[in-house]
Amino acid sequence: MLRRGRGLYTSAPTEDYDDDTYPLLPTSSFQSRFSSSSAPSFPRRHRADRFDPPPIEDPEPIPPPPPEVTVFDMYYSKQAYITYGASLVALVVFLNLIFTGNGEQFNVGRFLTETSPYMWALLGTSLTAGLSVVGAAWGIYTTGSSLLGAAVRAPRIRTKNLISIIFCEVVAIYGLIIAIVFSSKLNDAALAAGETWSRSAYYSGYALFWAGLTVGFANLFCGIAVGITGSTCAIADASDPQLFVKVLVIEIFGSIIGLFGLIIGLLMTSKVREFDVQQG
Numbered sequence: 417m418l419r420r421g422r423g424l425y426t427s428a429p430t431e432d433y434d435d436d437t438y439p440l441l442p443t444s445s446f447q448s449r450f451s452s453s454s455a456p457s458f459p460r461r462h463r464a465d466r467f468d469p470p471p472i473e474d475p476e477p478i479p480p481p482p483p484e485v486t487v488f489d490m491y492y493s494k495q496a497y498i499t500y501g502a503s504l505v506a507l508v509v510f511l512n513l514i515f516t517g518n519g520e521q522f523n524v525g526r527f528l529t530e531t532s533p534y535m536w537a538l539l540g541t542s543l544t545a546g547l548s549v550v551g552a553a554w555g556i557y558t559t560g561s562s563l564l565g566a567a568v569r570a571p572r573i574r575t576k577n578l579i580s581i582i583f584c585e586v587v588a589i590y591g592l593i594i595a596i597v598f599s600s601k602l603n604d605a606a607l608a609a610g611e612t613w614s615r616s617a618y619y620s621g622y623a624l625f626w627a628g629l630t631v632g633f634a635n636l637f638c639g640i641a642v643g644i645t646g647s648t649c650a651i652a653d654a655s656d657p658q659l660f661v662k663v664l665v666i667e668i669f670g671s672i673i674g675l676f677g678l679i680i681g682l683l684m685t686s687k688v689r690e691f692d693v694q695q696g
Contacts, residue, residue, distance in 0.1 A: 533613055533621025533691060534602070540628025541598040544681065547632030548591020551639025551674075555584030558643035559650065566654035573653045576660065580646025583671045587639040590674045594631045594681045598624050605691040617691045627684035634677025641670035 490496060513519050520526075559580045567574045601624060605617070645667040652659040 529618075533617045536621035536625035537598065537602055537691075540625035541595050542628075543625075543632040544598065544628035544635075545591045545595040545632075548594075548635035548639075548674075549588050551636035552584050552586075552588035552591075553639075554636075555587065555639035555641075555643025555646065556581055558640075559584060559646035562647035563650040566650045570654040572657075573650055573660075577646070577650045577653060579664070580642065580649055580667060583642045583646065583667060584639055586671065587635045587642065587674045590678045591631065591635050594628070594678060597682065597685060598628060601685060601688050601690070603690045614692050616689045620688045620691055623684055623688050627681045630684070631677045631681035634680070635674045638671060638674035638677070641673060642667060645670050 510522065513522050559577075563573070563577050563580070601620065645663065649660065649663040649667055652663050
């Protein structure tokens with residue numbers, strides 16, 4: 417259809433006018449039958465408004481903030497109920513010993529003197545090996561998962577970041593070394609009739625127990641620290657290769673914690689004697 421003032425044979429430049437200024441003209445006899453009075457009136461809108469824009473989707477709703485944990489919520493938590501139950505059982509046992517005339521059985525010193533020092537020594541040996549292996553496994557799990565994920569983006573980090581796995585494995589070796597040293601302190605001694613353990617035997621048992629506990633927890637936290645730092649080292653190396661050495665220095669300082677525990681364990685067991693007995 418043609419518009420008024422717009423012709424193909426017009427030398428004047430064409431301009432874009434609105435349809436309200438220049439309405440459409442009929443170009444056929446069929447369209448001339450309808451006049452402005454008989455034609456249905458439709459609301460005319462601007463050309464830019466003829467097509468409605470697509471509806472804008474609402475963004476994801478912001479989740480509400482987590483509820484604040486108050487002191488009263490701590491008293492009614494699951495951990496609090498477990499503590500209440502354990503305290504109630506201990507109170508019932510304590511009152512039963514008191515009111516039945518067996519209160520002297522609740523004696524910590526008697527428990528320590530009647531317990532074999534071999535039990536404390538073997539318990540310390542198992543703790544130093546078990547906690548060290550748990551720390552090493554925890555560190556390897558943390559570092560290995562991040563290393564495999566970051567290697568998908570940057571395969572070049574697979575080789576040099578294996579040093580983090582080695583640092584975690586060294587933690588288990590520390591515990592194995594201390595366990596071997598402790599086992600060398602255990603000699604074969606048995607109580608005969610009328611004999612008791614000597615003071616040096618009790619000292620050896622308690623020293624091995626606390627030394628094993630110290631080395632075990634030191635290696636446990638060392639493995640966790642090395643694992644988290646090694647995970648960060650792998651991700652940082654995948655992003656920027658210049659960060660590898662800087663984060664590796666922090667990881668080395670974290671691995672020294674296990675070495676501290678190893679030294680303390682050796683110092684605590686340096687004066688441990690063989691288990692012997694004495695006449696009662």
